[in-house]
Amino acid sequence: MGVVKSQTNATQWEGITRRLGLSGVAYCIVDLQQIRQAADLAGTQVLFLPNVETLSAVQVQALQDWMGKGGRIIVSGPVGTLSQPDVRSKLRSLLGAYWGFSLQNPSTLAPTSGKNQGWMQQNGLAGIIRGGVIIPAGLTSQTAAVWKSTENPPAVVTTDRSVFLGWRWGVDTASEPKLDSAWLRASLTRYGGVGDARNPAQRNCTPPNAIASSASTPAKPPSPTPTNRSAALPPASPPFQLPDLNGDGLVAPAGLEVKPSSQPITASQASAMRQELEALIGRFESAQLAANAVTGGLENRGTSTQNSKLKTPNPLSNARIALQNFLQLVAQKNYTGARQQWLQARRILWDNYPKDRPQTQPEIRAMWLDRGTIIRAGSEQQLAKIFDRLAAAGFNTVFFETVNAGYPIYPSRVAQIKNPLVRGWDPLASAVKLAHQRGMELHAWVWIFAIGNQRHNALLNLPKEYPGPVLDLNPTWAGYDNRGRIFHLGSGKTFLDPANPEARRYLIQMLEEIVKNYQVDGVQFDYIRNPFQDPNAGYSFGYGTAARQQFQQLTGVDPVKISPKDRDLWQRWTQFRTNAIDSFVAEASRNLRSIKSNLILSAAVFPFPKNERLQKLQQHWEVWAQRGDIDLVVPMTYALDTNRLQSLTRPLLSQNQLGSTLILPSIRLLNLPDVVAVDQIQALRNFPASGYALFAAENLNDNLQGIFRRTQSQQAIASPLPYRQPFKAAAARYVSLQQEWTFLEANNQLWIKEPALSEWRKQADALSKALNQLADNPSRNNLTMAKALLASFQFQFKKWMQSEGLEQPYQVEVWANRLATLERLLLYGERTLK
Numbered sequence: 001m002g003v004v005k006s007q008t009n010a011t012q013w014e015g016i017t018r019r020l021g022l023s024g025v026a027y028c029i030v031d032l033q034q035i036r037q038a039a040d041l042a043g044t045q046v047l048f049l050p051n052v053e054t055l056s057a058v059q060v061q062a063l064q065d066w067m068g069k070g071g072r073i074i075v076s077g078p079v080g081t082l083s084q085p086d087v088r089s090k091l092r093s094l095l096g097a098y099w100g101f102s103l104q105n106p107s108t109l110a111p112t113s114g115k116n117q118g119w120m121q122q123n124g125l126a127g128i129i130r131g132g133v134i135i136p137a138g139l140t141s142q143t144a145a146v147w148k149s150t151e152n153p154p155a156v157v158t159t160d161r162s163v164f165l166g167w168r169w170g171v172d173t174a175s176e177p178k179l180d181s182a183w184l185r186a187s188l189t190r191y192g193g194v195g196d197a198r199n200p201a202q203r204n205c206t207p208p209n210a211i212a213s214s215a216s217t218p219a220k221p222p223s224p225t226p227t228n229r230s231a232a233l234p235p236a237s238p239p240f241q242l243p244d245l246n247g248d249g250l251v252a253p254a255g256l257e258v259k260p261s262s263q264p265i266t267a268s269q270a271s272a273m274r275q276e277l278e279a280l281i282g283r284f285e286s287a288q289l290a291a292n293a294v295t296g297g298l299e300n301r302g303t304s305t306q307n308s309k310l311k312t313p314n315p316l317s318n319a320r321i322a323l324q325n326f327l328q329l330v331a332q333k334n335y336t337g338a339r340q341q342w343l344q345a346r347r348i349l350w351d352n353y354p355k356d357r358p359q360t361q362p363e364i365r366a367m368w369l370d371r372g373t374i375i376r377a378g379s380e381q382q383l384a385k386i387f388d389r390l391a392a393a394g395f396n397t398v399f400f401e402t403v404n405a406g407y408p409i410y411p412s413r414v415a416q417i418k419n420p421l422v423r424g425w426d427p428l429a430s431a432v433k434l435a436h437q438r439g440m441e442l443h444a445w446v447w448i449f450a451i452g453n454q455r456h457n458a459l460l461n462l463p464k465e466y467p468g469p470v471l472d473l474n475p476t477w478a479g480y481d482n483r484g485r486i487f488h489l490g491s492g493k494t495f496l497d498p499a500n501p502e503a504r505r506y507l508i509q510m511l512e513e514i515v516k517n518y519q520v521d522g523v524q525f526d527y528i529r530n531p532f533q534d535p536n537a538g539y540s541f542g543y544g545t546a547a548r549q550q551f552q553q554l555t556g557v558d559p560v561k562i563s564p565k566d567r568d569l570w571q572r573w574t575q576f577r578t579n580a581i582d583s584f585v586a587e588a589s590r591n592l593r594s595i596k597s598n599l600i601l602s603a604a605v606f607p608f609p610k611n612e613r614l615q616k617l618q619q620h621w622e623v624w625a626q627r628g629d630i631d632l633v634v635p636m637t638y639a640l641d642t643n644r645l646q647s648l649t650r651p652l653l654s655q656n657q658l659g660s661t662l663i664l665p666s667i668r669l670l671n672l673p674d675v676v677a678v679d680q681i682q683a684l685r686n687f688p689a690s691g692y693a694l695f696a697a698e699n700l701n702d703n704l705q706g707i708f709r710r711t712q713s714q715q716a717i718a719s720p721l722p723y724r725q726p727f728k729a730a731a732a733r734y735v736s737l738q739q740e741w742t743f744l745e746a747n748n749q750l751w752i753k754e755p756a757l758s759e760w761r762k763q764a765d766a767l768s769k770a771l772n773q774l775a776d777n778p779s780r781n782n783l784t785m786a787k788a789l790l791a792s793f794q795f796q797f798k799k800w801m802q803s804e805g806l807e808q809p810y811q812v813e814v815w816a817n818r819l820a821t822l823e824r825l826l827l828y829g830e831r832t833l834k
Contacts, residue, residue: 001025001188002044006032008053008082009170016050016170023181025188038065045070046191048184050169051077060090067094072191073162074184076169078102078132086253086640088671096141096159099166100133107131108148109155109167109179112461119190120144124182129175131155131167136458143458151375151421152461156183163187250636251668255643258343262336270330270338276643277323277345282810283642283682284349285316289811290685291357291711293739315352319345350675355707361736362719362729364664364691365712366397366634368445369431371404373698375421380430386697387431391438393700393708396721399524399602399693400431402444402514405453405493406468410518414510417469420460432519441721443522443600444514448507449479449581450527452494454487467494470506477503479530479544482560488531488541495531497544498580508588515595522600523592524634528585529606529619530577535564542577542618551576578618589629600723602632602664607648625661628831631723633661634693638668642679646687653688660827662690662723669699678707686813688820690722690729726829727783730822731775734768737818751803760800767793771822778833787826794819 003020005013020027030047034040036058041047047063052075055063060080067073078099080091092098109129111120125145133153136143144163145156155166165183168174256276265273322345329338367390377383390398402409407419410428428444435442452468467486471478471494478486479495486494496503514520533540543560551559555572562569585603592599605621606613613619624630635652639645649665665687667680677694684692694700720728741764744750752760767789774782797816798805805812 001027001046002030003027004030004032004049004052006052009051012171015172019170019177019180022177023184035059035062037062041066046072049075049079052079053082055080055083057087060087064094067161074187076165092137095162095164097134097136097157097164100135102132109145110148111145120186122186127179129167134164134166136455250638252639252644254641260339265330265335273342280349281319286686286814287354287682289740290359291354293743294360295357315348319348353675353678356710359711362732364397364722365395366693367395368399368696370696370698371401374427383430384434387434387438389705392713393705394712397441398435399443399445402428403446405456406451406470414513428518441521443524444520445524448525448528449496449498450493451496454492476545479542482540490532497546498584499547499550500544504584508591511588515592525603528603529617533616578614578620581618582620582623585624585629601630602634603630604634607635607637607652622657625658632664634664637665642683645680646683660831662828664691664693665689666693668695674704688817726825727778728775730825731771734771751807752800756800763793
């Protein structure tokens, strides 16, 4: 066994070595800095990383390659938590788990029992430890021990290649030496033995050139057998491993990664890097202008020569200089210096991003309040603190996780089962009350067709193959893959058959129960789709009993017998599954609005291109929007940088196939630096969008909450909500737009000359009057007038802004987008007129 020593565990090393001596296992010391490739670990069968909080991308790649050759790993504590986001993501996939959060108090560690847990039969594995919750993140991840509490969260998680201990091994304030030693010996036993050296000599691991031929590869524990619940389907083939799209797979990687290097920069790379910096400068400047227009601050954009008293702020000036230096250094083939200048420019802008003044533009500011955060709250009193934070941060809409993996978080007569982690209170009733007290809207966030989850089973200490409470009672409602397996291979979830009439009736009755019994302002459909598939690779889903019977009645063919090669039949099968979901959305929408006409309906959807989405998910949200079944489309445009967020979002906002439905793009906070989150929000504000949604409350840290409190809390709750008061929101947003123009004109920074200037002012004022009149007195006539004046203003806008566009092309594009947002709000508002 090799034991890794690093900078982050150096202060704990004395305690670690004492525990190693007590364990009586043979080991040597591996310097983390020496791990650059798999060969650096040659001869080592098992590697132990005690409390190593920082790893580089190169080191994680070396570990991955070494484990691919048979190496096995044990880790403890918050491993990798101080690493870069992409490293944390890769490490999570490698280990099949990650450090979730620290427990506030010492807790009782309790090993679990199971068919694959024979290695934990020895004594001394239970005790009191100060540790943290380990979140399983892989299809084969198993919980080996839990922290005894009402939730029994995971404390030790294993895969066939790793053991993750949820405490700082070797630290006296965390655990007892005997307990640490017992868990290390048990973990090594899992891999075939603990060695027999009674007094191991500490030495550096100096690997030979190749792994000794006598080194044995530890045997893998047997893989769990997939559940086969349909004998009529063909026998299961070897598992087709899809990426785990339940977690990190949802997040698009960075569109442009720049790291220090001397490698040549190609012409296309230089162009992409230049465009990225110019776009960041544009977003920075746009955010600064919006703040200055509200506060009256005087910060020039750095382009005017008419007023020498107005000086460019240093961040913008320095960033522009760095950009020019970058281009010059690329031309000189000084690629190391070029990258340094590029990174310096980005750092200047990030460090000085406008984060201290309010932005008053009315917009939807939504937050998903996740089940884990709700469960950890445990009472209305503690939940109130969460709503206080959200209100102080300016959020006006909360998507409250109400049904997760088949478990309602409220006492349900329809489901006849409640989340067992909820005891002694009704979180949904408390949430509605707390939100309304703070002037916020509360929308019930409901998992629709996803009805079971192996990760949830682990939290509840249930068998891994438990299909969830609904399918356990109603197995004929299940959807299956094309090999008869009930669990989706990519996510470990079970799904209902959208074509099953009884399953549909159950779901609609539960949605109706929520709307009838609770004063929710809206309902959000999540998992309103089939799970991810790849038909071209031989993996598809949706073969429930009802779906197969109905399709065979229509075509005379059992769908399990066709493949994508049968193009016509396969297209009909895809359309059949898509129609089943489409019709459910229409039925649910009709029923819920008959109960509460002003209910806001939304759907969390994937932003993939339509054809790809229909093949892989059967999710046709354009149809729902065109028919008016939903009010908001909430695409999960999660990305690790703003570049990729924009590339995901731009096509969605530029299409005109959504009728009057609004689009609300979203951002995932997990692994996203705070300044990148702020930059992504600014990018969405500069697009023709009505706001944004953040996933999720559990990732809203104090620093980011403080930024929101300073920039968007003052008028957020009082401002008109676009989906609730679209005409008032349009009028108020136009006021913000006029404030920017007025500010620039007052400071001689608006490049419009006479006679265009007078005509622009005249029409701008006329549009303002029409929007205000519509907001005060909504009517068909006033709407017609406002739409006509807005269309005329948009038509002439490019002509008026021709000179301004030469100086500030990005900002002119932003203004045009914001005018387009007004157009969408008027179109959406038309549905509210009687």
